[in-house]
Amino acid sequence: MDSPPYRHILILADIEGSSGCGSYRASSFMTRPWARACAAMSRDVDALAGHLFDAGVRQVTVKDFHRTGYNLLPEMIDSRARIVSGYRRGPVPGLGDPGDADGLMMIGMHAAAGTAGFLAHTLTSRLASLVVNGRPMAEVELFSASLAPHGIPPVFFSGCPAACGQARERIPGMPTFFIDKRIPPDALDAQRWRNEMARAAVQALDGRPAAPYCPAGPFQAEITIRDGRRAAAKMADPWGFERSGATVCIHAPDIHALYYSLIRLCYLPPVVEKSLPLSLALHNQLGRLGRLWVRRQLKIGYRH
Secondary structure, X not given: OOOOOOOEEEEEEOOOEOOOOOOOHHHOOOOHHHHHHHHHHHHHXXXXXXXXXXXOOOEEEEEEOOOOOOOOOHHHOOOOOEEEOOOEOOOEOEOXXXXXXXXXXXXXXXXXXXXXXXXXXXXEOOEEEEEEOOEEOOHHHHHHHHOHHHOOOEEEEEEOHHHHHHHHHHOOOOOEEEOOOOOOOOOOOHHHHHHHHHHHHHHHOOOOOOOOOOOOOOEEEEEEEOOOHHHHHHHXXXXXXXXXXXXXXXXXXXXXXXXXXXXXXXXOOHHHHHOHHHHHHHHHHHHHHHHHHHHHHHOOOOOO
């Protein structure tokens, strides 16, 4: 490729659909399987970043988007890539300022809450299901739409087969590459899969330039809280969301309002939102400590 249509690729990286996550424990903070999954996730990102640079992409920014946001090990990733760890308030929720990125890639992703797929959930496993305008909503929609105001289109997606199918259905024409989660990580030819995934991502750059994803509203969301009525009341009632038992209903005029309401429901009780700068600082510090623990488990030093 002589002149790729995208100069700056933003990668959102999750762990469930990555090459090293074979169980719920491997996605869970401070477990030995999670430490190994962090290393594998970092190698996945490294392969993708390297192929993108070799294809002529000038800048690659990687946002760690799993749990604490401190799962990636920068010392295992191409030094030309910029790694963004932890979470920021905005302008894009969680991500912060996407800068001049002109293409979005999502890897390591999972299917929507309440659907088939490996460790399927949307935002948090506390949601048993999230149905919006009559169909399950996956993170691919929320993340892609959150970047639309910045003119950043989704151009590639990788995850389990169910997640890839949902991505193609929700965003027609979306190039995807799946990982077979029936194969345990120890039996997977991970490096071969990484290289094939990265080559598929580069091929996605060679097509017609994609458009930002911004579906038209309004949106009616019906959310079932996994732990029942009391948990639903604790999550929804402080915000005044409509609720019946364990089911919460949210009405939003556009997808951005819907996304922020879901963030409030899942992560931000009013007291936390009022002290958000402090809450984010504490959360990010916990993530840094977790990543230090991973390095000690893997017996590696920070050299980047």
